[in-house]
Amino acid sequence: MIKDSKQHILKGRRLYIPRMSTEAASALAAAFRSVGVDACISPESDARTLDLASRFTNGEECLPQRVTLGNFLKIVQGLNFDPRSTAFFLPTSSGPCRFGQYRNLLRKVLDEAGAQEARIFSPTSSNGYAGIADRRFRFLVTVWRALILSDSLRKARLMIRPYEAEKGLTDSLHNRFLGKACRVLGDPDIGFRRQRRECVKILQSAAEAFESIPLKEKLGSRPLIGVVGEIYLRFNEFSNQHMLRSIENQGGEVWIANIAEWAWYTNYEEERKLREAAGIVTFEMARVRLRRYIQETEEKALTRPLRKFFRSRPETPVPRLLEYSRPYLPAHKALGEMTLNAGNAVAFYHAGCDGVVDISPFTCMNGIVSEVVYPRISRDHEQFPIRIFYFDGVPFDLTGHLEIFMEQAGSYRRRRLEKSRRGSRSGQ
Ligand code: SF4
CATH class of the missing domain: 3.40.50 (Rossmann fold)
Structure with missing residues (x-):
């Protein structure tokens, strides 16, 4: 369970995760559940999403900001909405990108909508999002596993789907394995090592299932x-x-x-800035390198069953x-x-x-x-x-x-x- 300074933000609340990619958001919600946070993904986007957002925006906001806001507003307008038991997950960052403004706008809109008591949970990107859950090891590694699993399942799906003989089969297999992965990732009773073993097994079975899908055209044609x-x-x-x-x-x-590419990039940038600032290996740099080592080790272990499957698509x-x-x-x-x-x-x-x-x-x-x-x-x-x-x-x-x-x-x-x-x- 999360028992740190973030606890007061999330305790007794349902945390809504923006649905950037359905598979990644589902897996991330599972990672939150693995440490006792009641997390789920925000609703699907549709015309109402933009309609709701347009009531609080002036057209200068970028589309991702409007879609994220509109979907959160669907929750606010839901019949059972209670701001005292709701939190919204919204990472933030510094720099010229409007992403850094999402949180401020959401706060303003929630306040205007009478939802002052709804919380916003925002880790920052300046330290590679390491602030999530105050560096709770299990949580961060589970998030990473969630990302690798969802990226891998999506990649396999896109490699097979255009060639499938039976329309919809690839998507349904993808969703089945994603569901299995989320159950494992989100189960707080599954130990840390067993979680990895189970995830590897899921990707192994997924690789076999994807490879056995009947095709109407030659792969890669x-x-x-x-x-x-x-x-x-x-x-x-x-x-x-x-x-x-x-x-x-x-x-x-x-x-x-x-999506993992962005995490590799923020790691790379963080290391570069630390190197340039200090010129020598500092404790902070050692911490960043250790994190990279763990991420690389996890990625290798998880994707091993898919190595043959992905050999024509190296990252x-x-x-x-x-x-x-x-x-x-x-x-x-x-x-x-x-x-x-x-x-x-x-x-x-x-x-x-x-x-x-x-x-x-x-x-x-x-x-x-x-x-x-x-x-x-x-x-x-x-x-x-x-x-x-x-x-x-x-x-x-x-x-x-x-x-x-x-x-x-x-x-x-x-x-x-x-x-x-x-x-x-x-x-x-
Ligand atoms: S990169 Fe930043 S400014 Fe551009 S669309 Fe995304 S959030 Fe908006």
Whole structure:
């Protein structure tokens, strides 16, 4: 149980987790339950979400902020809402990104709505979110396991779903294994070591189940589209107008930059700043390195059953992404998602993708800067197709725009395969 300074915030309250990605939010809620917090995910987004948010916003807020706020307002307007037994999970950060303002706006709106007694639980990103639950080891490791599990299940789902012979089978298997994982992660009576063993078993069974799904097409035979962009929109299907499914419906396969990448990046940045500030190994630096060591060990152990399954989809480590990004957006000057977007675009090119889609909220600085460098990245990499899509909550004809992009990706793929055939013939 959480028995530290955070206890007074969460004790006797239900904690609502924003549904950025349903699978990650479900697993995170389970991690909270594993330490005795009554946590669940916030409602699905729909038109009412934006309608509610619009009553308290003026249009300058980014779409993720409006969607998060609108879904929390659904809870506030629910029949059984009691502010004294409610808390909202809302991480925050410093810097120019509007993410740092989410909490302030939510507080203001809750107060205006008469919910002054509802709490907001906000760890900060400046220390890699290490403030959650005052460094309770079990909680933090369970959160990490939750993230790795949900990322892995999503990745497996996206690799198989476009090729499944029976529509819906991949999603239903994904949801079944996610449910099993959440039950294990959220059970406070399952010991720490057993939790890991059970998680590994779940991923082992998931790998076997995914591999046995009957296919209508050969795996990997479709144009492979890397997906980058703003982290909330990338994963929130309502906000991105179901972009991933649309790519699949238009004959593609999706490979999306995962959520854990952001955690690796914040670790990397934290280490770099500590190194630059101190110049020597400090206690703080040792703590950060120990955390990285634990995360790497956990990730290796959990994903071992999927190693063969994922061999054609290796993740690019963050230092390599930043190297790739350097000619376009120097990592130590242009921070955050824009650097990762540029690095990932190059990484997806090297990994054999046929194009990259960037999903970005309208007016978000990250997307605007990334868009400026994409033409150069494309030119430097054999006219690799890269296209940014902006979303502001007003639906538009995504299918039409995507059709044009998929045409480009298809013709790039034909050129790429022809080149590799010629290369292998001349090498014979
Ligand atoms: S990255 Fe952009 S869209 Fe995301 S929270 Fe920050 S300002 Fe908003």
